[in-house]
Amino acid sequence: MKRALITGIAGQDGSYLAELLLANGYEVHGIVRREALEDPHHRLLNIQHILRDIKIHVGAIDNHLSIYKIISLVRPSECYHLASSSFVSYSFEDESSLLANNFTATHALLAGIKELAPECRVYFAGSSEMFGDARISPQNESTSFNPRSVYGISKLAAFHLARNYREHHKLFVAAGILYNHESSRRGYQFVTRKISSTVAKIHLGLENRLELGNIDAQRDWGYAPDYVVAMHAMLQQEKPEDFVIATGVLHSVRDFLIEAFSVVGLDYEPYTYVNPDHFRPGEVVPLCGDANKARNVLHWRPTKTFGQIVREMVEFDIARLEKK
Ligand code: G4F
Numbered sequence: 001m002k003r004a005l006i007t008g009i010a011g012q013d014g015s016y017l018a019e020l021l022l023a024n025g026y027e028v029h030g031i032v033r034r035e036a037l038e039d040p041h042h043r044l045l046n047i048q049h050i051l052r053d054i055k056i057h058v059g060a061i062d063n064h065l066s067i068y069k070i071i072s073l074v075r076p077s078e079c080y081h082l083a084s085s086s087f088v089s090y091s092f093e094d095e096s097s098l099l100a101n102n103f104t105a106t107h108a109l110l111a112g113i114k115e116l117a118p119e120c121r122v123y124f125a126g127s128s129e130m131f132g133d134a135r136i137s138p139q140n141e142s143t144s145f146n147p148r149s150v151y152g153i154s155k156l157a158a159f160h161l162a163r164n165y166r167e168h169h170k171l172f173v174a175a176g177i178l179y180n181h182e183s184s185r186r187g188y189q190f191v192t193r194k195i196s197s198t199v200a201k202i203h204l205g206l207e208n209r210l211e212l213g214n215i216d217a218q219r220d221w222g223y224a225p226d227y228v229v230a231m232h233a234m235l236q237q238e239k240p241e242d243f244v245i246a247t248g249v250l251h252s253v254r255d256f257l258i259e260a261f262s263v264v265g266l267d268y269e270p271y272t273y274v275n276p277d278h279f280r281p282g283e284v285v286p287l288c289g290d291a292n293k294a295r296n297v298l299h300w301r302p303t304k305t306f307g308q309i310v311r312e313m314v315e316f317d318i319a320r321l322e323k324k
Pocket of ligand 1: 189
């Protein structure tokens with residue numbers, strides 16, 4: 001039986017991946033922070049329904065000793081490193097914990113796998129933010145990196161570390177360069193969930209305004225459950241490689257607003273307020289991915305359209321609030 005270890009198992013991607021691996025007969029282990037067990041109702045919400053089928057380990061992912069103990073206990077055959085601080089902050093409030101969560105933790109994991117389970121295949125979650133102020137669009141695996149946020153810099157540093165362990169220590173480490181991927185398990189701080197949850201509240205008469213930053217910003221938005229299929233496929237290949245995972249289609253935040261409000265039969269304009277304080281530094285070339293390599297090698301395809309993703313998120317949030 002294959003044994004998988006997932007860091008960040010309680011997050012959006014971790015929870016979908018755990019479901020996928022269970023369905024494929026894996027023994028699934030996940031790492032969560034101690035605080036998660038103190039507030040399981042909220043922090044383990046995404047995995048409540050599979051808690052009895054998986055094994056949870058408490059650990060601090062940026063602490064080498066803590067990670068080593070878990071790796072030596074689990075002895076995984078596949079490890080998916082998804083845990084990170086994933087909100088792209090342009091403020092300089094807490095760079096050190098961002099670097100610890102995104103870079104030091106990757107080092108702890110790779111070093112632990114090298115020492116204790118060198119046959120284990122590792123997936124590293126890279127991000128389109130590593131391209132940052134990209135000079136060309138769409139971007140693929142050969143495009144130069146030009147990160148602009150500390151988040152993008154931390155992910156790029158960890159990505160280079162992952163490549164280094166692949167090339168110099170001969171570990172099987174594959175990296176996904178994932179573009180934005182959304183679902184009803186997306187955190188509320190991200191723009192798509194902020195919109196879907198607020199539209200649901202407006203529909204139910206619980207809210208009457210939605211404050212956003214730049215609604216002309218564009219993103220390549222895909223469906224999170226599709227993206228974990230690609231992660232798994234990367235570890236089933238003969239050799240470890242890097243893959244861009246994206247839809248190749250750009251939409252603006254305004255497009256998302258129009259679609260989301262149309263689900264409840266409303267026009268977005270009377271409810272939406274643009275606050276320039278939330279604007280981020282200029283995004284000159286939009287981040288849009290060219291996933292041709294994933295299509296050809298992994299036979300990976302997105303399964304849902306933008307409109308279907310938006311509808312699913314809004315309908316989920318309405319049902320969730322109605323239940324409350
Ligand atoms: O939803 P966002 O915060 O996602 P962002 O920054 O693109 O990052 C996400 O995707 C990356 C690529 O996969 C990941 F690396 C990262 O971890 C994360 O998952 O913002 C999307 C866009 C931005 O252009 C932002 O300026 O929406 C714009 N936006 C406009 N108003 C807003 C808002 N973003 C947020 N979060 N909140 C707003 O009110």
